[in-house]
Amino acid sequence: AQSVTQPDIHITVSEGASLELRCNYSYGATPYLFWYVQSPGQGLQLLLKYFSGDTLVQGIKGFEAEFKRSQSSFNLRKPSVHWSDAAEYFCAVGRYGNKLVFGAGTILRVKS
């Protein structure tokens, strides 16, 4: 069965510090992987996606993620966090863009 695990429910980082959000997936075929961000009461905004090719993908707002097939991971990183990055982040897996399996989410808090 397809599944996504985000081990960290909450993460708190200081503004300006680096960030890594973890994501592990289980999927029968070669997965398509996504990271979305959600602000309170809002919908989901796509940060980045991996379909194939270069395993390091760049996204919006300075985020990047690395696909590691051997570890079934797709961790999200940002070198320097801004207070406006505080939100909930979701990793998702799917073969087609419109049927996604989501992780439980990681709430990011940013300390000033």
Place this chain on the structure above:
Amino acid sequence: KAGVTQTPRYLIKTRGQQVTLSCSPISGHRSVSWYQQTPGQGLQFLFEYFSETQRNKGNFPGRFSGRQFSNSRSEMNVSTLELGDSALYLCASSEGTGQNTEAFFGQGTRLTVV
């Protein structure tokens, strides 16, 4: 280009009633999917429509149904509402259902069942 539009944004219904939620996809997008988001279960896939046909369905009871119109707009209906149906319902649209498509989400409809 306008984004995905969901109406209404907020809704309060009484247990046992039924409700219809609407989603207008991005212009040119023919695929619409629906997701339910709750604190306990997270984001769960409900169903997907493409060219007025249901392509995929999640693991929800038959009280949850949907449809898509010829202009790609979609509605979902929940009958005999239960307290547990209180959730944020998100609609996503994409150009198609093939590979390398990405889903764009609306802001959601917050349904509260009392």
